[in-house]
Amino acid sequence: MRISPIMSIYVGRQFLLSFITLFIMLLALVFLFDIVELLRRASSKSGIGFALIIELALLKLPKIGNEIFPFSVLFAGMVTFWRLTRSHELVVTRAAGISVWQFLAPCLFIAFFIGLFQIGVFNPLSSVFLNRFEQLEAKHLRGQANLLAISQTGLWLRQSNLTGQSVVHSTHVLQHGQNMDLTEVTIFAYRGADKFIQRIEAETARLEDGFWHLKNAWLYEPEAPPVFRKKHLFETDLTITKIQDSFAPPETLSFWDLPSFIKTLEDAGFSAIRHRLHWHSLLAAPLLLCAMILIAATFTLRQTTRGSMLPIISGGILSGFLLYFFSDLVFALGLSDSVPVILAAWTPSGVSTLLGLAMLLHLEDG
Numbered sequence: 001m002r003i004s005p006i007m008s009i010y011v012g013r014q015f016l017l018s019f020i021t022l023f024i025m026l027l028a029l030v031f032l033f034d035i036v037e038l039l040r041r042a043s044s045k046s047g048i049g050f051a052l053i054i055e056l057a058l059l060k061l062p063k064i065g066n067e068i069f070p071f072s073v074l075f076a077g078m079v080t081f082w083r084l085t086r087s088h089e090l091v092v093t094r095a096a097g098i099s100v101w102q103f104l105a106p107c108l109f110i111a112f113f114i115g116l117f118q119i120g121v122f123n124p125l126s127s128v129f130l131n132r133f134e135q136l137e138a139k140h141l142r143g144q145a146n147l148l149a150i151s152q153t154g155l156w157l158r159q160s161n162l163t164g165q166s167v168v169h170s171t172h173v174l175q176h177g178q179n180m181d182l183t184e185v186t187i188f189a190y191r192g193a194d195k196f197i198q199r200i201e202a203e204t205a206r207l208e209d210g211f212w213h214l215k216n217a218w219l220y221e222p223e224a225p226p227v228f229r230k231k232h233l234f235e236t237d238l239t240i241t242k243i244q245d246s247f248a249p250p251e252t253l254s255f256w257d258l259p260s261f262i263k264t265l266e267d268a269g270f271s272a273i274r275h276r277l278h279w280h281s282l283l284a285a286p287l288l289l290c291a292m293i294l295i296a297a298t299f300t301l302r303q304t305t306r307g308s309m310l311p312i313i314s315g316g317i318l319s320g321f322l323l324y325f326f327s328d329l330v331f332a333l334g335l336s337d338s339v340p341v342i343l344a345a346w347t348p349s350g351v352s353t354l355l356g357l358a359m360l361l362h363l364e365d366g
Contacts, residue, residue, distance in 0.1 A: 062126030077296030115286025250278035280345030294356025
């Protein structure tokens with residue numbers, strides 16, 4: 001027997017209302033915690049008003065929303081199925097010959113489109129807000145004039161062209177407007193992938209159109225005496241935009257802009273593993289949300305007494321957090337290049353879906 005359209009709309013509406021309510025509640029809770037944290041960080045700074053704190057918290061909120069989508073779907077599914085089970089509506093539905101798979105279809109359909117909405121609409125919106133948040137945070141809370149990231153050992157850049165590649169290192173970086181000056185510069189040049197051909201040490205280097213303008217440079221080549229040049233030009237395809245963008249977190253980029261940005265990074269010689277991993281994780285979001293529905297169903301579709309609800313709810317919440325930590329672990333393996341990027345991005349969604357299907361098959365059809 002097929003589930004009627006009226007029943008599908010009823011179940012889907014119950015789930016959608018639960019999702020919207022829980023999503024807003026979780027966002028409000030996170031918003032309050034963010035305000036407290038921002039107030040703590042701003043307490044040692046002068047000239048930061050409460051209006052700016054509210055603005056920063058609101059700008060960061062969409063990013064948090066991206067992260068709590070799976071939890072909102074999981075909890076909304078548990079609330080919906082528990083409510084329908086407690087009111088015996090599911091008992092009547094099953095007695096009419098409707099299987100659990102037909103009953104879950106409306107929720108799975110809505111969860112899938114919530115995932116499409118997340119990656120197609122919500123993610124581009126959150127990337128714009130997060131980009132603005134990081135600019136304001138860098139200016140007012142961290143005292144940085146720009147968002148250029150430098151490690152404790154200095155700035156490291158890799159550039160490549162048709163003949164080979166080179167690595168640029170500098171201990172100090174000064175950016176003013178569209179100009180970038182490096183001090184204590186070392187450049188290692190290679191022909192092909194690994195044949196060393198030259199090392200350059202210079203006091204300063206300025207990034208200009210198509211080359212590094214080096215001053216007081218020493219050029220070292222194998223089996224040749226060092227050569228000093230007061231001025232030396234070293235070819236590069238790097239620009240200020242490429243350098244800054246290479247350090248931009250993938251969360252600040254829209255889902256639609258990530259593919260072209262990844263290609264730009266790789267063409268410039270930068271590693272794009274983190275950005276590729278983030279893009280594939282976004283692609284897997286609809287499947288992950290559907291997996292949350294299956295997991296929620298395994299914990300709440302059975303008829304239960306009041307005394308047995310606490311272990312069931314605890315089990316569902318624990319499953320959600322275990323999935324969260326598992327995703328972080330696989331993500332870290334993907335970043336370290338221990339596992340392929342596609343495998344690292346799709347494993348949490350795929351494993352969760354298979355586990356949910358297996359548990360439902362065992363409980364309902366086994």
